[in-house]
Amino acid sequence: MRSGERSPLILTVLEGIPLIRPGDDLAEILLQALEESQINLRDGDILVITQKIVSKAEGRLVDLQTVSPSKQALDLADKTGKDPREVELILEESTEVLRSRLGLIIVEHRRGFVCANAGIDHSNLDPGEDNNQDLVLLLPENPDQSAEELRRKIETKKYVRIGVVIIDSHGRAWRVGTVGISIGLSGLPGVVDLRGEPDLFDYRLRVTQIGAVDELAAAASLLMGQADEGYPAVHVRGFPYHLRDGSFEELKRDKSRDMFR
Amino acid sequence: MRSGERSPLILTVLEGIPLIRPGDDLAEILLQALEESQINLRDGDILVITQKIVSKAEGRLVDLQTVSPSKQALDLADKTGKDPREVELILEESTEVLRSRLGLIIVEHRRGFVCANAGIDHSNLDPGEDNNQDLVLLLPENPDQSAEELRRKIETKKYVRIGVVIIDSHGRAWRVGTVGISIGLSGLPGVVDLRGEPDLFDYRLRVTQIGAVDELAAAASLLMGQADEGYPAVHVRGFPYHLRDGSFEELKRDKSRDMFR
Numbered sequence: 001m002r003s004g005e006r007s008p009l010i011l012t013v014l015e016g017i018p019l020i021r022p023g024d025d026l027a028e029i030l031l032q033a034l035e036e037s038q039i040n041l042r043d044g045d046i047l048v049i050t051q052k053i054v055s056k057a058e059g060r061l062v063d064l065q066t067v068s069p070s071k072q073a074l075d076l077a078d079k080t081g082k083d084p085r086e087v088e089l090i091l092e093e094s095t096e097v098l099r100s101r102l103g104l105i106i107v108e109h110r111r112g113f114v115c116a117n118a119g120i121d122h123s124n125l126d127p128g129e130d131n132n133q134d135l136v137l138l139l140p141e142n143p144d145q146s147a148e149e150l151r152r153k154i155e156t157k158k159y160v161r162i163g164v165v166i167i168d169s170h171g172r173a174w175r176v177g178t179v180g181i182s183i184g185l186s187g188l189p190g191v192v193d194l195r196g197e198p199d200l201f202d203y204r205l206r207v208t209q210i211g212a213v214d215e216l217a218a219a220a221s222l223l224m225g226q227a228d229e230g231y232p233a234v235h236v237r238g239f240p241y242h243l244r245d246g247s248f249e250e251l252k253r254d255k256s257r258d259m260f261r
Numbered sequence: 262m263r264s265g266e267r268s269p270l271i272l273t274v275l276e277g278i279p280l281i282r283p284g285d286d287l288a289e290i291l292l293q294a295l296e297e298s299q300i301n302l303r304d305g306d307i308l309v310i311t312q313k314i315v316s317k318a319e320g321r322l323v324d325l326q327t328v329s330p331s332k333q334a335l336d337l338a339d340k341t342g343k344d345p346r347e348v349e350l351i352l353e354e355s356t357e358v359l360r361s362r363l364g365l366i367i368v369e370h371r372r373g374f375v376c377a378n379a380g381i382d383h384s385n386l387d388p389g390e391d392n393n394q395d396l397v398l399l400l401p402e403n404p405d406q407s408a409e410e411l412r413r414k415i416e417t418k419k420y421v422r423i424g425v426v427i428i429d430s431h432g433r434a435w436r437v438g439t440v441g442i443s444i445g446l447s448g449l450p451g452v453v454d455l456r457g458e459p460d461l462f463d464y465r466l467r468v469t470q471i472g473a474v475d476e477l478a479a480a481a482s483l484l485m486g487q488a489d490e491g492y493p494a495v496h497v498r499g500f501p502y503h504l505r506d507g508s509f510e511e512l513k514r515d516k517s518r519d520m521f522r
Contacts, residue, residue, distance in 0.1 A: 218475065
């Protein structure tokens with residue numbers, strides 16, 4: 001299951017990534033940044049990137065002036081003190097509202113992860129020449145597919161077999177502080193299943209599914225910091241599991257198995 | 262706030278750590294393992310270790326044959342199908358039962374983190390010569406204090422300023438797969454507070470507290486894997502924040518602020 005266990009895990013930020021605009025070719029930008037950072041991609045390497053640069057390249061900006069809030073959005077805006085137009089977008093991006101309170105709406109995003117405000121972001125948006133402070137950024141339409149497309153483009157150019165992970169920063173139940181977490185991936189396992197593997201003393205391991213891609217997302221996020229447009233991409237060497245096809249779907253906990261809804 | 266942002270983050274497993282027995286001098290064992298791994302500790306380095314080796318060195322093994330379950334433990338054992346003696350220990354180690362179902366009890370551990378079965382562990386316990394399968398392992402009595410003691414011993418021997426993190430693997434609300442998480446720390450920040458720091462465009466950052474030590478715990482856990490007595494310690498170089506005094510207390514979410522209890 002594991003390979004090269006004794007290799008160190010090395011994470012390096014990519015230098016020279018410019019501010020991303022709608023329509024930018026992110027694969028090309030990442031390849032240039034790798035070159036600038038003097039990193040030669042090898043089989044087994046992984047690129048971890050923030051959702052923000054993916055969303056921007058995909059043009060997921062919305063001007064709140066174009067949004068008409070529904071009755072449900074108005075009610076929830078009243079309860080939470082949030083902009084009704086932003087609440088409308090949150091509801092459109094979600095399948096279910098789990099909790100809400102002043103300033104915060106916790107939802108199940110339509111892609112299946114639970115997060116605050118459907119991942120809609122105000123900060124680090126270049127207001128541009130018209131200084132439009134009503135712009136917000138939605139998450140990528142389909143992060144798994146975005147990761148897949150980036151991976152295939154980069155693999156084709158570089159003749160390597162890599163993984164690509166798209167991450168966001170999420171708050172957590174029970175603990176203070178956000179951590180990096182995967183919302184889309186391609187070319188590596190989301191969850192590593194050790195069921196049936198013996199431990200050192202041949203007991204059967206009881207805790208058997210490792211959220212490997214989320215552990216990697218957290219590691220990369222640590223280097224990126226929060227003002228994440230500065231360091232939106234991290235190169236990883238030494239991931240200790242074999243690469244394979246993978247998907248965010250592996251990380252979705254079935255609602256009926258989730259005791260904290 | 263951040264320093265040396267462009268340094269890579271490098272995680273290396275320590276070689277040659279033996280099976281740990283009650284009373285072992287863990288600081289001495291880690292120093293030997295660092296030597297064997299040809300790592301010279303530097304200021305700013307961090308050692309991440311599993312709770313299991315700390316608990317074992319501290320003699321936190323309990324023989325279930327010595328445990329008499331209370332009425333409450335018997336009831337909860339009935340509901341969950343777990344060994345009533347183990348349930349008794351779970352209750353003794355906890356301040357509150359949050360959820361329970363077949364095979365699983367989610368509690369607030371008396372140290373303040375929420376986890377399954379109060380972190381009590383069966384697997385990877387050396388059954389020893391008497392082949393006693395009734396041994397279980399409790400978490401360290403006070404993980405922050407254990408981390409502090411290890412840090413001070415190692416710093417004194419090596420004339421360096423380091424951080425020490427004790428981790429466990431926890432399941433999560435909403436997502437499949439366990440991730441490494443800190444239950445005790447010393448000499449580094451638990452949470453990095455960016456409140457008031459501007460983002461690239463001088464908006465005020467809204468998500469402002471980074472669970473830095475948990476991101477690091479996840480990174481180290483990725484290298485350790487699950488059968489964690491094999492690789493129970495990881496050396497980290499390149500942690501991107503300044504070291505300072507720190508404590509698990511920073512990570513505790515106040516109950517009244519927690520929407521998922």
